[in-house]
Amino acid sequence: MNEEYEKCFHEHITGSFHKTLKAAKAAVSVAGKYPQVYRCWRKDGMIVGEKVLWAYGEYCCSIRDADKYIAEKLKES
Numbered sequence: 001m002n003e004e005y006e007k008c009f010h011e012h013i014t015g016s017f018h019k020t021l022k023a024a025k026a027a028v029s030v031a032g033k034y035p036q037v038y039r040c041w042r043k044d045g046m047i048v049g050e051k052v053l054w055a056y057g058e059y060c061c062s063i064r065d066a067d068k069y070i071a072e073k074l075k076e077s
């Protein structure tokens with residue numbers, strides 16, 4: 001099931017997508033702004049699931065837990 005989805009990181013302030021968490025966190029270069037990074041699964045360019053990973057300078061969830069959460073939500077739908 002997971003092979004059909006593109007897994008990436010979505011930075012909400014800039015609206016950009018990145019392959020690594022480090023790149024997503026670095027996308028916000030404006031002083032005083034904290035990145036809001038989500039683990040994102042996309043299919044055919046459309047977001048099918050996402051979970052917050054990093055917000056206000058702190059981790060909210062691990063990548064592994066976010067992937068597990070998204071997979072469970074996709075099974076339910």
